[in-house]
Amino acid sequence: MAEDYKQLYESRDDYDVIIYAGEKPNSEEIHAHSLVLRTRSAYFRGAISSSWAIKDKDYDQEGETILELLFASDEFGLTKLIDHVQQYFVENHKDFLQQDPAKMLHVVARHEALDEIRKHSLETIGTKPEIIF
Structure with a gap:
């Protein structure tokens, strides 16, 4: 299963979450899958809930x-x-x-x-x- 997650991460296919880590100019953009994040992490279950997710590019x-x-x-x-x-x-x-x-x-x-x-x-x-x- 770990190999499957690795392939999913490396392929960058069908990601639906972008996590910005660090501060510019040393920041990194991490593409992820909300289903995997919510399944594996209590933090992301709350942070990516349907009542909390950011879907609008013009969001404050x-x-x-x-x-x-x-x-x-x-x-x-x-x-x-x-x-x-x-x-x-x-x-x-x-x-x-x-x-x-x-x-x-x-x-x-x-x-x-x-x-x-x-x-x-x-x-x-x-x-x-x-x-x-």
């Missing part, structure tokens, strides 16, 4: 990076960092947060520390309920 990558930072900060219990980053996120990425506030609520529901984003999403839905339809 900075917003995505901020969410990843918040999730990691929550995992490590860095409450002061969470507070500052949430404040920055709500103030500077309103468009990202308002694209799909119901989805954002679903995403942050697993992280109790992300209360500011939860409040912002609920306020958005309360003032603009048509946004969820």
Whole structure:
């Protein structure tokens, strides 16, 4: 089976996920298969779920990076960092947060520390309920 995975990786056929590793100019683009990633890794089961996957090329990558930072900060219990980053996120990425506030609520529901984003999403839905339809 290991040889099959190796051939799949080397062929670069039918990949549906691109992972960017490292920082430019030393970054690397890794082509992968979401099915394999989700099957082999609990992290990727959550990160590549249908409610979380990035499918749009125009997606706010900075917003995505901020969410990843918040999730990691929550995992490590860095409450002061969470507070500052949430404040920055709500103030500077309103468009990202308002694209799909119901989805954002679903995403942050697993992280109790992300209360500011939860409040912002609920306020958005309360003032603009048509946004969820």
